[in-house]
Amino acid sequence: MFKPVPVAIGLRYLRAKRRNGFISFISLASILGIAIGVMVLITTLAVMSGFQREIKDRMLGMVAHATVSADGQTMEGWQHAIDVAKRDTRISGAAPYIDTQALLRGARQEPAAIRGVSPEAESQVSDLAAWMVQGSLDDLAPGAFNIVLGKELAQWLGARVGDKVVVTTDFQVTPMGAVPQLKRFTVSGIFEAGYQDFDRRLAVVNIQDAQRLMRLGDGVTGVRLKLHDMDRAWDVAADLAQALAAESRSYYRVSDWSMENANMFRALKLEKTMIGILLSLIILMGAFSLLSSQVMLVTDKLADIAILRTLGLTPGGVMQVFVVQGTLIGLIGTIAGVIGGLVLTFNLEHILRAIERAFDMVLMPSDVYYVTGLPIDLQAGDVVVIAGVAMLMAFLATIYPAWRAARTAPAEALRYE
Template identity: 45%
Template sequence: MSLISTVLSTIESKLPFELFVGLRYTKAKRKNHFISFISLTSMVGIALGVAALIVVLSVMNGFQAELRNRILGVASHLEITGANNQLSDWPALASQVKANPKVKASAPYVMAQGMLSYGQGVQGAIVRGVLPKLEDGVADLGRHMKVGSLDDLRAGEFNIVLGTDLAQLLGVGVGEKVVLMAPQGQFTPTGVVPRIKQFRVVGLFQIGMYEYDAGLALIHIDDASKLYRMGNNVSGLRLKLDDLFDAPAMSYQLTQDLSKDGASSYFVTDWTQQHANFFKAVQLEKRVMFIILTLIVAVAAFNIVSTLVMAVTDKRADVAIMRTFGASPGSIMRIFIVQGALIGMIGTVLGAASGVLIALNIDTIVPFIERVFQVQFLAKDVYYISDLPSKVEWSDVSTIIVMSFVLSLLATLYPSYKASKINPAEALRYE
């Protein structure tokens, strides 16, 4: 212990005057224990606020990433459609866009509305015609299959894959047949009647989003073309990029490239446009939570004001003596800034370390709490996401650390300024 004390004393002796005295004041035992209690409270408050910010933002990032992955399990990064929702020569267009190195895969699709019926159940749905061998390249629907496979969709066999909720609403199971009615009618001697075709259910998928699980049906693209009389045309082309966050820039670039070739009838949309309201709402919620939790850190940081005001009062005689020995008002001010900043820095570091540790292990901590207290935060029969996801964004962590430290520094300015204005003669008059 004596060796450690000697080393610390040697290090402190080589520090600048203001830093040396500020560190001494922070470590020194105080006659007034209330000041030490306020300092500890401020430190703990900052640590709790920083940890809460990191954990909450990490959980929100986790939810955002999980929902984005589920959406992109069905939706594609980019979609190219033509006039009247039809493309006439999709293979040539696919070859053209795949020349771009950022495009990993492409797949055609036919999209239309239909009415499904089974027994007494009738449900409207979006019917998507797909090529199974290409569809897995642009979406992750294959890994969300609960029963069957997309490969069971074969041309001419009129098979269909339903979302689990849609199958439940209809009361249909795998192997049974449903009737699909297309809204486009056909003329008969008795009038216009809708086109009707029986399809056999060969698979069920579950994305985890009601919009898709209760409203989407998949059939082979050839069967869709026959049912909706599209001939060799398709509704559009779905693309997958090597980086999904490049989708907006790629959408603009492809629009420009296709316009140069005189193909002005092409329309390119990306996944951020198709689900813009959802992602804007999530981002807004994240910002609001950041502001609310920042107030916790601010309250704890500004407790430093109380600590330093009392410390300045307690050290008036010391300040006066240092002034008589030639210390400038700026030096006195920096001494107390060091003292307050050190409180903020220790609280910030402890909070950041504990927050990151909790966020990285939340998949272990939450189940442990659920087992101990016999509760379930996200019930499987209510929420699609039954596990609490977490994703630590280091940019968020660094922003929180900088914000906390800046608030701590701001809290030191007023007490430090008051200390620098102490009149040595007045302070020593009654000592």
């Protein structure tokens, strides 16, 4: 089979037993350094992606993919808006909602967001019913003035199912002055979404009770939408707002899940990027070891380089010899790291369980973390990028030693041989 001379010589140098055993040790260290760096980076990013997915799933279980609300006022024709939304095949569910801020008082006081929902329609846009740990969402009957609290909010209020909490929403101007609007609600259920912003800051009531409490008549804050493809949330909500505006000549405000939680998603993305950059330093250390071994190899092979030059091998050919050898070392380390990373990632849960049994400890206690297992989301794109970065670092590490070998003068190298 045809094989270019520089490639054949580079492969020969890779397999040959070297006179200086220290060079072989440095080459092995560079392979291990690259392999360990790739393996750790793949596993770490898979775990971080898993936690991000877990947070995203829990958040989107309570947050609609998109919302359409009236601009600066209550939305009156919300039933028509839902009818229009249901005609759009991209929308899987729509439900009205009311949002307001209130002060809740039980054994203690705590501010919270009050959300008025329709129990029958809420399952179309959120997983609130699935997160109920006590009671049922169906207990929010209109006129009963029942309330469902987040688990942490209930703990802070000192309220249990069956207890009464007083909801203070706003002040009403009367001849006697500003009087707060108060209403006593009965705790009918407690939910745990596994996301602190909801478990600590959200209380849910029937939408008709919220309308009476806030004196909105038949108005609502807006309509929440759930889509088949949440990445198209903004476009779909904007189309719905335009359709409603064309009919009523009113303006509507549109927001989607990424806008409402933009800071959190940016922070998660930045965290993953920074961790990836920092762990890439392990691969960089392996690349520096490769650079050192290649420089020592060039020094060790000066006589061989001089002989190859006298036999007609061009400086470019000499450079290719060492580039091929160094790149193959990087390739071996990268492949070993990818295989090790995949094996470690898919068995990480078992490894953690073994550590817990061996040391009689719980690494992720349920009273501290919302997830007791270790979420893993191994993305093919991350593996490809990590492997590409490792190969690029290995290739760059071979350029200087190869360039130095190409500059070797045959007469100078053979003078003392």
